[in-house]
Amino acid sequence: MAVPRGEIVALLGPSGAGKTTALRAVAGFQTPAAGQVLLGGRDVTRVAPRDRGIGMVVQSYALFPHMSVGQNVAYGLRSRGVRRRDCAGRVRDALAMVGMEPFADRRPSTLSGGQQQRVAIARALAPRPEVLLLDEPLSALDAQLRSGMLAELARLHRELPDVTMLYVTHGQDEALALADRIAVMADARLVEYGGSESLYRDPEYAFTAGFLGAANLLDGDAVDAGTVRVAGADASVRTVERLDAGDAVRLAVRPHRVRLLDGTDRATNELVVTVTDVQWRGATHHVTGTIGAQSFSAELLELALPPTVGSSVRLGFEPQDVVVVRDGRHLDDGRDRTATVSAPTEPRRASRKTTAAVAR
Secondary structure (H helix, E strand, O other), X not given: OEOOOOOEEEEEOOOXXXXXXHHHHHHOOOOOOOOXXXXXXXXXXXXXXXXXOEEEEEOOOOOOOOOOHHHHHHHHHHHOOOOHHHHHHHHHHHHHHOOOHHHOOOOHHXXXXXXXXXXXXXXXXXXXXXXXXXXXXXXXXXXXXHHHHHHHHHXXXXXXXXXXXXXXXXXXHHHHHHOOEEEEEEXXXXXXXXXXXXXXXXXXXXXXXXHOOOOEEXXXXXXXXXXXXXXXXXXXXXXXXXXXXXXXXXXXXOHHHOEEEOOOOOOOEEXXXXXXXXXXXXXXXXXXXXXXXXXXXXXXXXXXOOOOOOOEEEEEEOHHHEEEEXXXXXXXOOOOOOOOEEXXXXXXXXXXXXXXXXXX
Protein backbone atom coordinates (compact mmCIF):
# COMPACT_ATOMS: atom_id res chain seq x y z
CA MET A 1 0.00 0.00 0.00
CA ALA A 2 1.29 3.45 -0.89
CA VAL A 3 0.72 6.19 1.68
CA PRO A 4 0.93 9.68 0.14
CA ARG A 5 3.01 12.22 2.00
CA GLY A 6 1.05 14.34 4.47
CA GLU A 7 -2.04 12.10 4.61
CA ILE A 8 -3.64 10.25 7.50
CA VAL A 9 -4.20 6.56 6.76
CA ALA A 10 -6.15 4.40 9.21
CA LEU A 11 -5.42 0.69 9.57
CA LEU A 12 -8.85 -0.63 10.49
CA GLY A 13 -9.86 -4.13 11.45
CA PRO A 14 -10.97 -6.44 14.27
CA SER A 15 -8.66 -7.59 17.05
CA GLY A 16 -6.02 -9.95 15.70
CA ALA A 17 -6.20 -8.58 12.17
CA GLY A 18 -2.49 -7.70 12.12
CA LYS A 19 -2.79 -3.91 12.41
CA THR A 20 -0.23 -3.46 15.19
CA THR A 21 2.13 -5.99 13.60
CA ALA A 22 2.06 -3.97 10.37
CA LEU A 23 2.69 -0.77 12.32
CA ARG A 24 5.61 -2.36 14.18
CA ALA A 25 7.11 -3.39 10.84
CA VAL A 26 6.93 0.21 9.64
CA ALA A 27 8.46 1.43 12.92
CA GLY A 28 11.26 -1.13 12.76
CA PHE A 29 10.37 -3.09 15.89
CA GLN A 30 9.52 -6.16 13.80
CA THR A 31 11.36 -7.31 10.68
CA PRO A 32 9.13 -8.46 7.79
CA ALA A 33 9.72 -12.01 6.55
CA ALA A 34 9.33 -10.61 3.03
CA GLY A 35 8.62 -7.31 1.33
CA GLN A 36 9.92 -3.81 1.96
CA VAL A 37 9.22 -0.67 3.94
CA LEU A 38 10.02 2.47 1.96
CA LEU A 39 10.05 6.00 3.33
CA GLY A 40 10.16 8.63 0.60
CA GLY A 41 11.61 5.98 -1.71
CA ARG A 42 14.32 4.96 0.79
CA ASP A 43 14.41 1.31 1.79
CA VAL A 44 14.38 1.23 5.62
CA THR A 45 13.40 -2.43 6.04
CA ARG A 46 16.67 -3.21 7.84
CA VAL A 47 17.25 0.25 9.31
CA ALA A 48 17.16 0.63 13.12
CA PRO A 49 13.99 2.31 14.49
CA ARG A 50 15.84 5.38 15.80
CA ASP A 51 17.29 6.06 12.35
CA ARG A 52 13.99 5.99 10.45
CA GLY A 53 12.74 9.45 11.40
CA ILE A 54 9.50 8.01 12.79
CA GLY A 55 7.52 8.97 15.90
CA MET A 56 5.21 6.51 17.66
CA VAL A 57 2.35 6.84 20.14
CA VAL A 58 0.96 3.75 21.90
CA GLN A 59 -2.32 3.30 23.73
CA SER A 60 -0.68 2.86 27.16
CA TYR A 61 1.02 6.31 26.91
CA ALA A 62 4.37 4.76 28.06
CA LEU A 63 5.39 7.88 29.99
CA PHE A 64 8.21 7.63 32.54
CA PRO A 65 6.55 8.14 35.95
CA HIS A 66 9.73 9.49 37.63
CA MET A 67 10.14 12.24 35.03
CA SER A 68 8.21 15.47 34.64
CA VAL A 69 6.14 16.16 31.54
CA GLY A 70 8.93 18.28 30.09
CA GLN A 71 11.56 15.64 30.83
CA ASN A 72 9.43 12.98 29.14
CA VAL A 73 9.20 15.06 25.97
CA ALA A 74 12.92 15.88 26.08
CA TYR A 75 13.94 12.23 26.48
CA GLY A 76 13.41 11.37 22.83
CA LEU A 77 15.32 14.45 21.71
CA ARG A 78 18.34 13.66 23.83
CA SER A 79 18.39 10.02 22.74
CA ARG A 80 18.64 11.31 19.17
CA GLY A 81 21.59 13.52 20.00
CA VAL A 82 19.84 16.91 20.08
CA ARG A 83 21.95 19.37 22.07
CA ARG A 84 20.68 20.28 25.53
CA ARG A 85 20.47 23.99 24.71
CA ASP A 86 18.19 23.20 21.76
CA CYS A 87 15.96 20.82 23.69
CA ALA A 88 14.18 23.45 25.80
CA GLY A 89 12.75 25.28 22.80
CA ARG A 90 11.73 22.07 21.03
CA VAL A 91 10.03 20.77 24.20
CA ARG A 92 8.18 24.05 24.68
CA ASP A 93 7.00 24.09 21.06
CA ALA A 94 5.82 20.47 21.18
CA LEU A 95 3.89 20.95 24.44
CA ALA A 96 2.33 24.20 23.15
CA MET A 97 1.16 22.35 20.05
CA VAL A 98 -0.92 19.97 22.20
CA GLY A 99 -1.95 22.58 24.79
CA MET A 100 0.18 21.11 27.60
CA GLU A 101 2.89 23.78 28.05
CA PRO A 102 1.52 24.90 31.50
CA PHE A 103 1.97 21.31 32.76
CA ALA A 104 5.68 20.97 31.89
CA ASP A 105 6.75 20.56 35.53
CA ARG A 106 4.00 18.13 36.53
CA ARG A 107 4.44 14.36 36.89
CA PRO A 108 2.36 12.07 34.63
CA SER A 109 0.55 10.59 37.64
CA THR A 110 -1.09 13.97 38.32
CA LEU A 111 -2.61 14.18 34.82
CA SER A 112 -5.83 12.79 33.38
CA GLY A 113 -5.78 10.10 30.69
CA GLY A 114 -6.43 12.64 27.97
CA GLN A 115 -3.63 14.90 29.22
CA GLN A 116 -1.19 11.99 29.36
CA GLN A 117 -2.05 11.09 25.78
CA ARG A 118 -1.35 14.67 24.73
CA VAL A 119 2.07 14.45 26.36
CA ALA A 120 2.78 11.17 24.55
CA ILE A 121 1.87 12.85 21.25
CA ALA A 122 4.08 15.85 22.08
CA ARG A 123 6.99 13.49 22.84
CA ALA A 124 6.54 11.79 19.46
CA LEU A 125 6.33 15.13 17.63
CA ALA A 126 9.27 16.83 19.33
CA PRO A 127 11.93 15.16 17.11
CA ARG A 128 9.95 16.43 14.08
CA PRO A 129 9.38 13.03 12.44
CA GLU A 130 8.41 12.53 8.82
CA VAL A 131 5.96 9.81 9.84
CA LEU A 132 3.86 9.54 13.00
CA LEU A 133 2.52 6.13 13.98
CA LEU A 134 -0.44 5.95 16.37
CA ASP A 135 -1.42 2.56 17.80
CA GLU A 136 -5.00 2.84 19.13
CA PRO A 137 -4.07 6.04 20.98
CA LEU A 138 -7.63 6.78 22.14
CA SER A 139 -8.78 3.32 23.21
CA ALA A 140 -8.20 4.00 26.93
CA LEU A 141 -10.23 7.24 26.90
CA ASP A 142 -13.94 7.69 27.48
CA ALA A 143 -16.26 8.73 24.66
CA GLN A 144 -16.14 12.47 25.40
CA LEU A 145 -12.34 12.54 25.65
CA ARG A 146 -12.03 10.50 22.45
CA SER A 147 -14.13 13.04 20.60
CA GLY A 148 -11.97 15.89 21.89
CA MET A 149 -8.72 14.10 21.04
CA LEU A 150 -9.94 13.33 17.52
CA ALA A 151 -10.49 17.05 17.03
CA GLU A 152 -7.01 17.72 18.42
CA LEU A 153 -5.40 15.21 16.06
CA ALA A 154 -7.25 16.75 13.12
CA ARG A 155 -6.00 20.20 14.18
CA LEU A 156 -2.43 18.91 14.51
CA HIS A 157 -2.64 17.46 11.04
CA ARG A 158 -3.68 20.85 9.65
CA GLU A 159 -0.75 22.51 11.44
CA LEU A 160 1.72 19.80 10.31
CA PRO A 161 0.65 19.15 6.71
CA ASP A 162 3.92 17.38 5.78
CA VAL A 163 3.71 14.77 8.54
CA THR A 164 2.31 11.44 7.36
CA MET A 165 0.22 9.58 9.96
CA LEU A 166 -0.58 5.87 10.19
CA TYR A 167 -3.41 5.40 12.67
CA VAL A 168 -4.32 1.93 13.99
CA THR A 169 -7.88 1.55 15.27
CA HIS A 170 -10.80 -0.86 15.42
CA GLY A 171 -13.21 2.08 15.72
CA GLN A 172 -14.99 2.78 12.44
CA ASP A 173 -16.09 6.24 13.57
CA GLU A 174 -12.51 7.25 14.38
CA ALA A 175 -11.28 6.07 10.99
CA LEU A 176 -14.02 7.85 9.06
CA ALA A 177 -13.68 11.07 11.06
CA LEU A 178 -9.90 11.37 10.83
CA ALA A 179 -8.43 9.44 7.91
CA ASP A 180 -7.94 10.48 4.29
CA ARG A 181 -7.67 6.80 3.38
CA ILE A 182 -8.53 3.56 5.14
CA ALA A 183 -6.84 0.15 4.94
CA VAL A 184 -9.29 -2.55 6.02
CA MET A 185 -7.50 -5.62 7.44
CA ALA A 186 -8.54 -9.12 8.46
CA ASP A 187 -6.55 -12.26 9.30
CA ALA A 188 -3.20 -10.56 8.59
CA ARG A 189 -4.27 -9.53 5.08
CA LEU A 190 -5.15 -6.20 3.58
CA VAL A 191 -8.72 -6.67 2.36
CA GLU A 192 -9.28 -3.28 0.76
CA TYR A 193 -7.52 0.11 0.61
CA GLY A 194 -8.80 3.43 -0.66
CA GLY A 195 -10.27 6.84 0.10
CA SER A 196 -12.42 6.90 3.25
CA GLU A 197 -15.55 8.12 1.50
CA SER A 198 -15.23 5.75 -1.46
CA LEU A 199 -14.68 2.72 0.79
CA TYR A 200 -17.75 3.61 2.82
CA ARG A 201 -20.03 4.40 -0.10
CA ASP A 202 -18.74 1.87 -2.62
CA PRO A 203 -16.93 -1.07 -0.93
CA GLU A 204 -15.78 -3.93 -3.10
CA TYR A 205 -15.96 -6.64 -0.44
CA ALA A 206 -18.74 -7.73 1.88
CA PHE A 207 -16.31 -7.71 4.80
CA THR A 208 -15.52 -4.03 4.20
CA ALA A 209 -19.21 -3.14 3.92
CA GLY A 210 -20.03 -4.94 7.16
CA PHE A 211 -17.05 -3.72 9.18
CA LEU A 212 -16.80 -0.11 7.98
CA GLY A 213 -20.20 0.91 9.31
CA ALA A 214 -23.29 -1.27 9.54
CA ALA A 215 -24.62 -2.89 6.36
CA ASN A 216 -27.44 -5.20 5.32
CA LEU A 217 -26.03 -8.02 3.22
CA LEU A 218 -28.60 -9.71 0.96
CA ASP A 219 -27.90 -12.78 -1.19
CA GLY A 220 -29.75 -13.33 -4.45
CA ASP A 221 -29.56 -14.09 -8.16
CA ALA A 222 -29.42 -11.58 -10.99
CA VAL A 223 -32.58 -11.65 -13.09
CA ASP A 224 -31.33 -9.11 -15.62
CA ALA A 225 -28.72 -6.36 -15.92
CA GLY A 226 -30.07 -4.41 -12.95
CA THR A 227 -32.44 -6.66 -10.99
CA VAL A 228 -31.69 -9.19 -8.24
CA ARG A 229 -34.18 -11.73 -6.88
CA VAL A 230 -33.69 -12.00 -3.11
CA ALA A 231 -32.89 -15.58 -2.10
CA GLY A 232 -35.68 -17.32 -0.18
CA ALA A 233 -38.18 -14.48 -0.59
CA ASP A 234 -40.72 -13.18 -3.07
CA ALA A 235 -38.92 -9.88 -3.56
CA SER A 236 -36.59 -8.18 -6.05
CA VAL A 237 -34.07 -5.37 -5.66
CA ARG A 238 -33.03 -2.91 -8.34
CA THR A 239 -29.45 -1.60 -8.52
CA VAL A 240 -27.66 0.86 -10.79
CA GLU A 241 -24.73 -1.55 -11.22
CA ARG A 242 -24.57 -3.77 -14.31
CA LEU A 243 -25.11 -7.49 -13.69
CA ASP A 244 -25.04 -10.69 -15.72
CA ALA A 245 -28.33 -12.61 -15.59
CA GLY A 246 -28.07 -15.86 -13.63
CA ASP A 247 -25.10 -14.80 -11.50
CA ALA A 248 -25.20 -15.26 -7.73
CA VAL A 249 -25.02 -11.77 -6.21
CA ARG A 250 -24.50 -10.25 -2.77
CA LEU A 251 -25.90 -6.79 -2.12
CA ALA A 252 -25.06 -4.26 0.59
CA VAL A 253 -27.52 -1.60 1.82
CA ARG A 254 -26.72 0.81 4.66
CA PRO A 255 -29.46 0.78 7.36
CA HIS A 256 -29.59 4.59 7.48
CA ARG A 257 -30.51 4.67 3.76
CA VAL A 258 -33.65 2.63 4.46
CA ARG A 259 -36.97 4.31 5.28
CA LEU A 260 -40.23 3.07 6.73
CA LEU A 261 -43.03 3.12 4.16
CA ASP A 262 -46.47 3.95 5.45
CA GLY A 263 -49.78 4.25 3.61
CA THR A 264 -49.22 5.50 0.08
CA ASP A 265 -45.44 6.00 0.43
CA ARG A 266 -43.55 4.26 -2.35
CA ALA A 267 -39.93 3.37 -3.10
CA THR A 268 -38.23 1.74 -6.08
CA ASN A 269 -37.14 -1.10 -3.82
CA GLU A 270 -39.66 -2.31 -1.24
CA LEU A 271 -39.18 -5.22 1.16
CA VAL A 272 -41.77 -6.64 3.54
CA VAL A 273 -39.85 -7.45 6.71
CA THR A 274 -41.03 -9.35 9.79
CA VAL A 275 -39.83 -7.41 12.84
CA THR A 276 -37.66 -9.36 15.30
CA ASP A 277 -36.26 -6.50 17.41
CA VAL A 278 -36.77 -2.78 18.01
CA GLN A 279 -34.14 -0.69 19.85
CA TRP A 280 -34.62 2.92 20.87
CA ARG A 281 -31.31 4.77 20.50
CA GLY A 282 -32.35 8.27 21.46
CA ALA A 283 -32.60 10.07 18.12
CA THR A 284 -33.38 6.88 16.20
CA HIS A 285 -35.13 3.54 16.37
CA HIS A 286 -33.11 0.58 15.11
CA VAL A 287 -35.53 -1.93 13.61
CA THR A 288 -34.30 -5.44 12.80
CA GLY A 289 -36.29 -8.08 10.97
CA THR A 290 -36.15 -10.94 8.50
CA ILE A 291 -37.01 -11.36 4.87
CA GLY A 292 -37.15 -15.09 4.26
CA ALA A 293 -34.13 -16.47 6.13
CA GLN A 294 -32.08 -13.28 5.74
CA SER A 295 -31.73 -10.47 8.24
CA PHE A 296 -32.46 -6.84 7.36
CA SER A 297 -32.37 -3.70 9.49
CA ALA A 298 -33.18 0.00 9.29
CA GLU A 299 -31.95 3.00 11.28
CA LEU A 300 -35.04 5.22 11.41
CA LEU A 301 -35.53 8.66 12.88
CA GLU A 302 -37.28 8.35 16.24
CA LEU A 303 -40.78 7.00 15.65
CA ALA A 304 -43.86 8.13 17.55
CA LEU A 305 -45.31 4.62 17.16
CA PRO A 306 -42.51 2.10 16.58
CA PRO A 307 -43.45 -1.29 15.14
CA THR A 308 -43.90 -4.22 17.47
CA VAL A 309 -42.00 -7.49 17.42
CA GLY A 310 -43.77 -9.98 15.15
CA SER A 311 -45.43 -7.35 12.97
CA SER A 312 -44.69 -6.82 9.29
CA VAL A 313 -43.40 -3.51 7.95
CA ARG A 314 -42.59 -2.17 4.50
CA LEU A 315 -39.05 -0.83 4.19
CA GLY A 316 -37.91 1.07 1.12
CA PHE A 317 -34.71 2.33 -0.50
CA GLU A 318 -33.52 3.42 -3.94
CA PRO A 319 -31.26 1.67 -6.51
CA GLN A 320 -28.40 4.12 -5.88
CA ASP A 321 -28.38 2.96 -2.24
CA VAL A 322 -27.51 -0.62 -3.30
CA VAL A 323 -23.90 -1.76 -3.76
CA VAL A 324 -22.92 -5.10 -5.27
CA VAL A 325 -20.10 -6.62 -3.19
CA ARG A 326 -17.88 -9.66 -3.49
CA ASP A 327 -18.11 -12.47 -0.94
CA GLY A 328 -14.40 -13.12 -0.36
CA ARG A 329 -12.67 -11.34 2.51
CA HIS A 330 -9.24 -11.81 0.93
CA LEU A 331 -7.64 -11.17 -2.40
CA ASP A 332 -7.14 -14.81 -3.28
CA ASP A 333 -6.27 -14.27 -6.93
CA GLY A 334 -2.97 -16.13 -6.95
CA ARG A 335 -0.81 -12.99 -6.91
CA ASP A 336 2.23 -12.58 -4.66
CA ARG A 337 0.98 -11.41 -1.29
CA THR A 338 4.14 -9.46 -0.37
CA ALA A 339 4.03 -5.78 -1.22
CA THR A 340 5.68 -2.56 -0.15
CA VAL A 341 4.47 0.02 2.31
CA SER A 342 5.76 3.31 1.00
CA ALA A 343 5.50 7.05 1.47
CA PRO A 344 5.91 8.73 -1.95
CA THR A 345 7.42 12.20 -2.00
CA GLU A 346 4.40 13.62 -3.83
CA PRO A 347 0.74 12.81 -3.10
CA ARG A 348 -1.14 10.91 -5.76
CA ARG A 349 -4.82 10.29 -6.32
CA ALA A 350 -5.98 6.77 -5.48
CA SER A 351 -7.99 4.72 -7.93
CA ARG A 352 -11.63 3.94 -7.13
CA LYS A 353 -10.89 0.49 -5.72
CA THR A 354 -7.28 -0.10 -4.82
CA THR A 355 -6.35 -3.57 -3.61
CA ALA A 356 -3.00 -4.57 -2.15
CA ALA A 357 -1.41 -6.65 0.60
CA VAL A 358 0.66 -5.85 3.65
CA ALA A 359 4.11 -7.41 3.80
CA ARG A 360 4.17 -9.66 6.85
